[in-house]
Amino acid sequence: MTTVELLWNGLAAFLTLCIFSFLYKDNPFYKFAEQLVAGVALGYWTMLLYHTTFTDKVLIPIFQQGKLHYILPTIMGIMMWTRFSKKLAYLSRIAIAFYIGVGTGVALPLYMYNYVFRQLQATVVPLQFSWLGLNSLLMVSFVTCTLFYFFFSKEHKGTFGGLSKVGIYTLMAGFGASFGLTVMGRVALLVQRIIFLREYFIALFGS
Amino acid sequence: MKRFFDRLILxxxxxxxLFISLSVIVPLLVKVELPLEVTPEVRRVYELVESLPDGSRILIPCEYAPDVMAEMEPMLYAILRQCYRKNLKVIVTALYPTGVNLIEKELRYMADQMGKKYAEDYVYLGYRPYPAAVILSMGQDFRQSFAVDFYGTPLDSLPMMKGVKNYKDVGLVLTVNAxxxxxxxxxxxxxxxxxxxxxxxxxxxxxxxxNYLKTGQIVGIIPGLKGAAEYEKLIDQPGEAVRGMNIQSIVHLLIVIFVLVGNVGFFLSGQYKKKK
Known part of the structure; x- marks a missing residue:
């Protein structure tokens, strides 16, 4: 590790320890590191968006390439900012309406197809007398029970109540799987940080 | 005894x-190797990359920031190793702003490791805002969103990008995405x-x-550090992910013990009866 790398990694190690110090209790070191992350991220985003959006999509096309039709979306972009003025706020609605209209038009058919039709297609499959078939049968049953749970026009009592209870357990199993994976993800981050600290201190003091 | 269980849940x-930290630090000092099984969904990704003809192109959109680097970096490295071994031409985009420079650094590192050259073996297109619009436009022509690469070079000047117009010209899209x-x-x-x-x-x-696996919309999935470790095993080059998974398995075991202790403590202490 070069001296420069050692210095930068030293800063990273210090900030990592600052963040970890919160595990004991809240303290000024933690607050400093937290605010530094927020500030750096904000500055980074702002500059990156300025260069990739305002420069690339407004300044260069209009003033260097002479693509004057880019003025129209630029005006609509400026209209978005008028919401900060009480007098001109109505103008922002035009731009937002346009944005939502285009977004909905593009997204709606694709989302319906992907979230509803394709999922239904994959859930209800022809019955087979095999383990795979049993798996599919269980899946259809659990999906149906979960849908029962979200049906609120009938009181959840008797057979209907029983089925909706199975629906709750199905949801719990799903949340359990998600939670397990979340724990796994968070532990992975911890492991990587500890490995980083170990390697840094080995580089600093020798093995 | 009841007091003991009362204390246990408090x-x-x-x-x-402290115990979790120790369960990470101790296995780091003592070499631990635990078995790791490769799941079919990870194997499918590996096999698909393996089935691509040598020299064909692969698009790897990388969308993650340093906060999830621990999981995504080993994954990207394992995928790139396999691609470079097969002499695949790698095209990379980064449609998430805070990861742009990190991904560039990782690409350079892996290219140096594998002796690959920029513009001949891999190309980095960088970041453009509004991922959905960029993905749609890339279906027409990559140049609509990326007239120039990350370094400002026009795409047509890059030898590797000659004849590459849109998704039809890549054998596979493998997004490493958080x-x-x-x-x-x-x-x-x-x-x-x-x-x-x-x-x-x-x-x-x-x-x-x-669920997208069952619908056939994706051919495979590499989930988290475990997926990355499986991929490292498949390419026969255990690295950071395998090392991390060995430690992670021990931490998981400890968490399970804590959950059991917490529950036993809860049911055998006065708390359960009070709640009932």
């Missing part, structure tokens, strides 16, 4: 943190332009994307 959380942009690649990319798509996501996201 253990200070800092004691738990953002909601994964869905955009499925919905706006795969469904609209019908290219083979595989995904590598964080463990947290994993459960949400398994």
């Amino acid at each position: 253990i200070d959380r800092r004691v738990i943190f 953002t909601g942009g994964t869905e955009y690649w499925i919905i706006y990319g795969r469904e609209r332009y019908n290219f083979p798509l595989a995904i590598g996501v964080t463990a947290v996201m994993g459960a949400d994307y398994y």
